[in-house]
Amino acid sequence: MTATILHVPEHQLTTLIILHTHRENHHAGVHHTTISVRMQYFIPSTRRHVAKTIRSRVLFKQITRQAYRYPHMPVSPPERTTSSRPFKHVGLDYLGALTSIRDHTTGKVWICLISCMAPRALHLKVVLDNSAQEFLFAFRRFIARRGAPSTVYSHNSTTFHAADSAIQSVLYDSASWQSISGFCVSHKIKWHFITRLSLWKGGFYERMVAIYKSAYRKTVGRTILTREVAQRAPKIHNETNIVL
Numbered sequence: 001m002t003a004t005i006l007h008v009p010e011h012q013l014t015t016l017i018i019l020h021t022h023r024e025n026h027h028a029g030v031h032h033t034t035i036s037v038r039m040q041y042f043i044p045s046t047r048r049h050v051a052k053t054i055r056s057r058v059l060f061k062q063i064t065r066q067a068y069r070y071p072h073m074p075v076s077p078p079e080r081t082t083s084s085r086p087f088k089h090v091g092l093d094y095l096g097a098l099t100s101i102r103d104h105t106t107g108k109v110w111i112c113l114i115s116c117m118a119p120r121a122l123h124l125k126v127v128l129d130n131s132a133q134e135f136l137f138a139f140r141r142f143i144a145r146r147g148a149p150s151t152v153y154s155h156n157s158t159t160f161h162a163a164d165s166a167i168q169s170v171l172y173d174s175a176s177w178q179s180i181s182g183f184c185v186s187h188k189i190k191w192h193f194i195t196r197l198s199l200w201k202g203g204f205y206e207r208m209v210a211i212y213k214s215a216y217r218k219t220v221g222r223t224i225l226t227r228e229v230a231q232r233a234p235k236i237h238n239e240t241n242i243v244l
């Protein structure tokens with residue numbers, strides 16, 4: 001019987017022997033590697049140390065690693081789960097820009113999209129530019145039709161990277177926001193900005209943006225609408241009281 005060589009389990013040489021045997025056996029499993037090591041060496045608690053050495057290798061972790069476990073979804077805010085009148089709690093975003101034509105001149109218009117958090121109703125208003133005054137005109141018309149909301153949610157300013165983002169020009173310019181905040185105070189409206197880099201918190205209105213864009217492309221295609229027709233399309237939607 002061939003005598004085996006005794007090795008201390010925690011020694012660096014023991015680790016190198018196990019790794020060498022593991023590679024020589026074409027990266028075999030723990031059981032096969034343990035048998036191969038025992039044919040030449042004696043290591044106390046051989047199987048345990050072989051398993052520990054193999055599983056500590058970077059290549060083993062890359063091959064056997066599990067997918068990242070996503071955290072549990074947080075509880076929905078009370079505005080989403082509590083019964084309330086339509087448009088009491090809303091999310092707001094801009095859609096566009098859409099190209100329109102008027103007096104043989106092409107220009108851009110935007111759609112102010114206001115989505116209800118509970119019944120998921122949708123209200124659309126066309127705005128002609130990115131000014132705070134134009135936004136307030138559209139918001140006043142919305143209030144006259146649906147009533148003043150208690151809370152409004154919108155994107156955080158750091159979410160927008162494009163310099164010409166419509167809603168950034170309206171909500172995050174200091175002069176513009178001063179007039180908007182004064183209007184909200186007079187109507188007792190609480191305005192909330194979602195957490196930075198947390199777009200899923202605005203998912204309830206972002207989904208409505210995607211649905212409307214898809215319907216608009218399927219209906220209009222590449223046709224350039226006149227200003228009057230572009231303004232009429234959201235009015236038709238609002239008159240039908242569609243709830244998604």
